[in-house]
Amino acid sequence: MSEDCGTIRVRGIVQGVGFRPYVYAAAVALNIRGTVKNIGSEVEILAIGDHFDQFVAAIRHGPTRAVIDSVTVTPLIGPAPFNNFSILTSSEGARSGMIPPDIAICDECLADITNPESRYYRYWATSCVNCGPRYSILDQLPYDRQRTTMDTFPVCEDCRAEYSNPASRRHHAQTIACPTCGPGVRLYDRNGDEIGEEEPIDEAAARLAAGEIVALKGIGGFHIACTEAAAPQLKERLGRTKQPFAVMVTPARADRIAQINEGEQQALTGIEHPIVVLVKRDRNALKGISNLHTIGCMLPYTGLHHLLFSALADHATDLLVMTSANMPGYPMITDLSEAVTHLSGVADCFLSHDRRIVNRCDDSVIRDGYLIRLSRGYAPLRTRIPLGDRCILGVGAELNVNATIYRDGFAITSPHIGNVRNPKTLQYLEQTIETLGGLLGAEYDLIVHDLHPRFLSTRFAERLGDELGAEVIAVQHHRAHIAATTQEPCVGIAIDGVGYGDDRTIxxxxxxxxETLHLDRxxxxxxxxxxxxxxxxxxxxxxxxxxxxxxxxxxxxxxxxxxxxxxxxxxxxxxxxxxxxxxxxxxxxxxxxxxxxxxxxxxxxxxxxxxxxxxxxxxxxxxxxxxxxxxxxxxxxxxxxxxxxxxxxxxxxxxxxxxxxxxxxxxxxxxxxxxxxxxxxxxxxxxxxxxxxxxxxxxxxxxxxxxxxxxxxxxxxxxxxxxxxMNDRYPPGDGCVSFGQVVYGGKKMD
Structure with a gap:
């Protein structure tokens, strides 16, 4: 009896999610021979075996983190001289998918860093195929170590053995690293000079407990941290004496300070680990951090955070103010030298690692189940939507800007960029569009911007359109809001602070x-x-x-x-x-x-x-x-x-x-x-x-x-x-505007 065989092409979010190791394991279990490799942003599998149909069914299911758009099977061309199943070197190809967002450390890796018998014990950058950084460290596709900032850290023999072991959850984990070969973490004083401590995380915890303010480098950029007692001093140094700050807390402390319903608990502990805005149990508690009846809480989501809180437990501390180190509306700070330059009058010391951040990513924020800020863990956000064959770019408005690119049936929205009111944030918008467009292979037919003629994003869209020869159109701000919420005939309510109107009033x-193209006021x-x-x-x-x-x-x-x-x-x-x-x-x-x-x-x-x-x-x-x-x-x-x-x-x-x-x-x-x-x-x-x-x-x-x-x-x-x-995938605020612009543009070009 002849064996079934075929070429299987998988499209979607299928890189950076452990897809190749998953395919390998399924092939071994079903006695399938062949190969699997990344091509562009897709996965190609050549397979032959008696259980071919079962193998295809397993692929359609995919690993937990994958989002599969399509699985196509075509005849295998040419001979199939496969003696076993192997993972091949990646190659260039179609850009139909996207890399997943950065996600929180998984329970298994957390167990590793707290286990004295593990070779990952107390190692801050521990990760596997199921967790850790992805978008923030990615230079190019296909997703392989040499195209990420992990390429700087050649793997040791022990890591290579795990990487090659099909039984390991670090099988083909591109971020695999350990204390021997991986990125390190160090403590620096306010001038950027290294403080030669053998245990820099423990020393940073001791300094925090003593009332110092510490800037620390995370997955997507620098945060500033301090204890509750030091919060007023931090606000004074930042010149933000009234602004509420978010806190990072242990789960037990979160439950003591806030009312947490089931949905909020799921958000706090999910793979994204966003800031969740919660109602305080006592509105007068933590007033030095937030004078509102609510407080933004997040749980530790990296190995570095967990190790820091473990050390803080020795100082009876289970809560830290944790706020982005950049000025509001400006891009995240990602580089130590930049942090020292801008924060020398704010931070007393810097806890930093040497893994380069390619793509900044601020913390996402959720309230009542709705996103306030779309970023780490949720973005890049990929939304299936039929808008035709044209490639469309939406550049957003002015506040809480992100960018959205539509291509081949999907809209991909970048993480939060900021308020495009200054050259630096405009430059970040341009860089983000260049990065995202490169990952997607985007060649724009249409660029959509806000109706306001003086927005920096509008001027950028017009300039880019001239450079690329793309059509450029404007859409009124609030109509973009409604287009982002629904494309069906509706009454649309748009309530916010500012948007340039048809009559040139605010x-x-x-x-x-x-409906989208014909929304009458x-x-x-x-x-x-x-x-x-x-x-x-x-x-x-x-x-x-x-x-x-x-x-x-x-x-x-x-x-x-x-x-x-x-x-x-x-x-x-x-x-x-x-x-x-x-x-x-x-x-x-x-x-x-x-x-x-x-x-x-x-x-x-x-x-x-x-x-x-x-x-x-x-x-x-x-x-x-x-x-x-x-x-x-x-x-x-x-x-x-x-x-x-x-x-x-x-x-x-x-x-x-x-x-x-x-x-x-x-x-x-x-x-x-x-x-x-x-x-x-x-x-x-x-x-x-x-x-x-x-x-x-x-x-x-x-x-x-x-x-x-x-x-x-x-x-x-x-x-x-x-x-x-209401839109439950995009923020109701201006973080949905670039998506709405793309929707409007797609309908316009139909």
Whole structure:
């Protein structure tokens, strides 16, 4: 009886996931002869044997970390002189797949580094085919050690033996390394001079416990770490005295400080190990780290982290502030010399390793099951979506930017890049697109950018289009948000801080109806003045006057110390409309309300007024208010001035802030502000759905992260028998815009 045979081609995320060792093991188990190798970003298998069909079935299943798009079987051409099964050297080929994201150390490798009998005992860079860095160390495809930054570290005989052993989980693990041959970790002082400690991780732990601030190099870049006691000093050194920081904690400590539901527990302990924003058990706890009712928590996710926390246990420490070492919105710092240059006045010492980081990767952030920041563990994110045969690039907008490339039925979104407001972050955007495009073999037919003509990302898209001869188109910011959320006919709600509108005003509280290419603006928040433009975002009391430009607000500002000259200048600016752009932004309404309550008079970090307002509102009970609507140019408009007037009158009747009753009334008022704003937005969406005969309501925008606003809209939409949609793979904030741009571009080219 003749044996079955064939050439098997596997496409998808099939490199960096242990696919070749998996195929080898299946072949040996089923007595299959042949070969397997990486070709481009695919895997090619030549196979012959009596159990060929069972072998193909096993391949279709694949290893745990693989994402298989297709398995095709074609006749084996030519003779099949195979005596056994072997793994061959990789070669160039098609770029239909993608490398997986970096993932947390697995339980087996963690057991190795804590086992005194293991040759990996206390080795910080221990990994296997199931865990560790991938994207951050990759130079080129196919994925082999010589195309990663591990190429600098030739393997020792023991590692080579494991690498060659089919029974080992490190069989063909490209990141295999041990204390003998792998990258090392060292401690440096604030000047970058090595501190000659035999146990640098233990010494770093001792210094942390003594109150020092330590910069440490992780998978995707540098973090700054300190204990709770040193947190105020860190904030002072960074000039971010009010900004909440994330913490890295042991699982037991996480449970003591925060309320953790099942979904949050799964996120904390999953292979991605993101920062998870949790509600504190005691809102007054850890106030030196976060003065909100929430705190971002993550568990140790690398061998280095686990070893550091093991050493900290000797100092009775199970919590560290762990924040990115870069300035907000700027790229992660990846190089020791750069870290010393920029952090010498912040960090007391540097715990660094000598494995080069090719592709920066910040920590991902999740709240209530939704991504706030798409990065380590989740990105590059690969999404199957049929958008035709053209290759499309979406460059994002300005804030929380990432890039998305569409090719051959898949959209691949990069990790978080930052705020493209400066040359350095723009350069990082360009580098990321070059890297991702190279890995995918992208040749762009279309480049899509934001409608705003002055964004650095817009100018880059236009320049790149000229260089490549690609078509370049713009898509309005909030329509990109809705396109990222759903491509079906819908009413789309886009609520955020800023987006350039069709009428050249600042949008941010929008109701659309239709589908991707034809989303008509059928409703929005009232357009109001932003006195001083960006100055109104920094000093939200200016926004309060822009919403309610009358003497009552000027009197309030007088009580708060505004001089007569300042008040008169503000009054004249609004009256004469000097540098007072119009905005329908939901974020600016929340800013003004926070200013009214006196809980945020100056914004010191992005989103601060709205975040503080939400934190105060978490203790309150909302009350329904009458809402006012009108029609302008065929669109329904919610009067935010009426909302502010109601809130202002309520505020004037509050008891003194220092009293318990005053605090509760303030919380109730904050809750009522959010609740009624959400009611008004949801009401417009429901009426639009009824008028347009649509059954789906999609919600996007950074304000959708606010739990009360999101859930109020969700409840009202569902109460009216409509289907509610939010994107559960991309952030509701601007981290979804590049994907939405690609979707829009693909539909446009159909």
């Amino acid at each position: 949008w941010g509280g929008e109701i659309f109806a239709g 059928v409703g929005h928040l009232e357009s109001v003045s932003m006195p001083g433009g960006d100055l109104a975002t920094r000093f939200p009391e200016r926004m309060l006057y822009g919403l309610l430009p009358d003497d009552t607000v000027l009197d309030l500002l007088d009580e708060r110390g505004w001089s007569e000259v300042e008040r008169r200048a503000l009054q004249q600016q609004v009256a004469k409309q000097i540098n007072t752009p119009l905005t329908s932004s939901t974020g600016r309404v929340l800013d003004a309300m926070a200013a009214l309550l006196g809980i945020c008079r100056e914004r010191t970090y992005d989103g601060e007024p709205a975040m503080v307002l939400e934190s105060v509102a978490a203790e309150g009970t909302p009350h329904s208010w009458d809402l006012e609507y009108r029609t302008e140019d065929g669109a329904e408009v919610l009067s935010t001035r009426a909302l502010v007037r109601k809130a202002f009158n309520e505020y004037r009747s509050l008891d003194r802030p220092g009293t318990r009753s005053g605090q509760q009334q303030r919380a109730d008022l904050a809750a009522s502000i959010q609740f009624n704003l959400a009611r008004g937005i949801a009401g417009m969406a429901v009426r639009a759905a009824d008028e347009q005969g649509l059954s789906v309501v999609a919600l996007s925008g950074g304000v959708a992260i606010n739990a009360m606003i999101r859930e109020t809209i969700h409840t009202i939409v569902c109460k009216h028998g409509l289907t509610f949609r």
